[in-house]
Each structure stands twice: as structure tokens, then as C-alpha cells.
Amino acid sequence: MVFLDITASVEQRKAMLDVINRTAGEVFMPLTVGGGISTVLDIRNALNAGADKTSLNTAAVKNPELISEGARLFGSQCIVLAVDAKRIAENKWEVYVNGGRTPTGLDVLAWVKRAVSLGAGEILLTSMDCDGTKNGYDIPLTRAVSEAVQVPVIASGGAGELEHFYDVLTAGKADAVLAASVFHYKKFSIRQVKEYLRSRGVEVRL
Template sequence: MHTKRIIPCLDVKEGRVVKGTNFIGLRDAGDPVELASRYDMERADELVFLDIAASSDKRQTMVRVAQDCASKVFIPFTVGGGIRTPDDMHRMLEAGADKTSLNTAAIKNPDLVREGAQKFGSQCVVLAVDARCVGDGKWEVYINGGRTPTGLDCIEWVKRAVDLGAGEILLTSMDADGTKDGYDIALTRTVSEAVSVPVIASGGAGTLEHFYEVLTEGKADAVLAASVFHYGQFTVGEVKEYLKSRGLEVRF
């Protein structure tokens, strides 16, 4: 049995961690490096930093966050948001990130996935997908921080991206995001069954049972969560202890 990973997500806007519901209504959740250090001590397996208001003039903020995090945190971390070129990917990896996450830029220029995989290795290229249900068993991909529908079918897109070289899928259900009503099991399972790379489930964690459900019924390889960790509802260790008690393999 593969070890299941628990990954706190830090959405960063103008140098601060924020969290909302269904991608809106953002609240401040603290300093990114301070939170990262806390999660490192709580035995998180990895971290994800997403610059949710990225633009070329603000990208240097995330470079500094990556540099500060790399000097104080000893677990792997991914940085995404505003990464549009292989040079942007190189800048983040050079700053200390272990992986880069691509979303909007990958859809606008799918060759970016291929170029990134060729230059840095597939393990450094995480495809982030924001998906909303548009019918029974169908999900549409959104870009620009969940603001813009693309018309792309989620399953077709993840398959294509993996063919291009994406080494992992960070899958966020826009319908479930921030609701604490549970992960989108159907979406996660469908994507997990469609691709050969690990899938990280994101959006909807509210109870310990939710983590277990998406890792078993949803067939996810890892779970991402934000507000339940940021605001102290659970610690990473509590989630791991619960999963272990239910028979899942986790790393302590």
C-alpha cells in the first residue's frame, strides 16, 4: 500500500495567507513562512503555496516566500500561481521550491508542460486543475483563479497534460472548496482512474472522515486542506493518527 500524504495548502495574496469559500470571501490566515514552519513541526508531508493574485510585478513576493521557506522548512514544497514560462519555473526551483504548479498558463500554452518536464523533470511539474460540475459525471475546467470557464472537459485535459509530461495532478473541486462538506468523491475518483500519475484531492475537508473517504473511495494519493489546518480545527498529526487508526499507511 502506498503511503498517503497530508498536504496543507497556503493560498498567498500580497504576501499573506488567505482562505475563502468557493474561491471568494477571502480572510487573512497569517504569515506564510510562520505557518509553513508550524506545519513542518506538525509532520506535514509536503506544502503547497499558491499565489492567488499573481502578476508579473508581484511574482518577486513569491520568490521571497520560497527563499524564506526553504531556509526554515525541511519538507518538500510546491509553488504555483503566475508561472507562465520555463524561466519562471526555474526561478521558483532555484529559490528553493521542489515542484512548480501550472494551471492557467498550461491551458493557454500546453507546450509549457512539455518544456517544463523536459528541462526539470516530470516530478517538478504539477498540473493544478480547478473544476466545476456541469452535469452528471462531467466537469469543466476553470482558469484565472476560478473566474473564467474554459469549455475544457476536465478528464480530457488531465489525460492530455499527463501525456505532455505532468508528473502529478492537484485537483480542486470548486463546488466543494471551503465548504467543509467533504471532498468531491466522484470527481476525484474519475480523475484518479483516468491518469497514471498521483492525484492530490483538494476542496471540502471538514471532518476527519472526509480525509479517509477521498483517499479510499476517491482513490486519491494525497489530500490537500487549508482552513481546517490554518484555523486549528485539526492538526496534521491528528489527521494522520485518524487515518492510521482506519488502516491507511501514513508517514510519521
């Protein structure tokens, strides 16, 4: 499960530790938390509240050493780099921060490579172009990032049909997929998605 407070950086709020704690007490699966995490102390507090991993986006762009310091203290498995990517040309994407509001001028592929070299253990990749469309994940973006780094890549943004999950895991080479609205509004259950993927030959735990 991924819990992202996407307006925390813009509103200069810290992570909601009480929500993390209550969620961790009810949900017995790995929990990644992001939003409002800008210091090593914030990472520590989120982990102590029950998170298994922390997701860094805006804070990592502003201070890349937060990645290396977090990885050194807590292990790379606890440090997830979240990337909001927007297409600016064919096969070229720019990193956005502050909940997708602010362009950075950073090239997505260069940024993920640097972040992994600093110690990021996973990439949570959101396509701003596909997010909310329900027309499918951004296959070229996901494939490009997956081929650029040697850590797991989680694809986010665009799920609307069962085949979209299959497409991004195969053609997009993602290691995992994130979806929100199709589950929130009960178009599919998580088990339905898993059973579909297994029927298509994707190894998945039911």
C-alpha cells in the first residue's frame, strides 16, 4: 500500500504520523508513506509510526543528499524515489515537484540514475500525462526508466482496464503497478487484477 499526501510539500506540512500509525495498525502489508518528508528525522518518525518505506520527491530534488543519508541510516529498501514525469518531447520527460505543480528542468532518466547511485532502492514513477485518464500507463516512459536503473520500478498513472496492468508489466517492463481510482470506486478488486494477470502468465501472489 502507498499512502501519499500530495499537497504536504506545497502546504509545508509534515507527514501525518497519526494517520500512518492507525493505517499500519489495520493494514498488514508493506506500507510506503510520502508527503511532508523532508529530513532524516521525518524519515525516522514515519518508520517509527509504522511505515515500512518512505517516498521522497520534492525534498529529494531540493536536497539529493537526503537520499544517501536516508539510505545510509535506514537502508536503501526504506528509500523510494517518487518521480512525477511529464513528456516534453519524444522519448524525453521532465521531473515535476510540489505535487506536479512545478517543473524542475531535470531530465527524468538522468535524475533516476543519479538517485539510484545515491541509494534509492525503488522508483515510484507517475506519468502526469496519463494520470487520471484511465487510458493506460505510459509504456514508453516506464520502459525507458526500467531499462535505465537496476532497482524495482513501480508504474503509476493511467489504469482503467485490466489489460493496462498487463501491458505496463510486460511491454513497459515495470516491476509493480500502482492504481487508485479503479480500486477506490470498485471497478475492479485487487484480487480480480491479480487473477487476470496470472491468467495472462504474469507471476503474482494471490
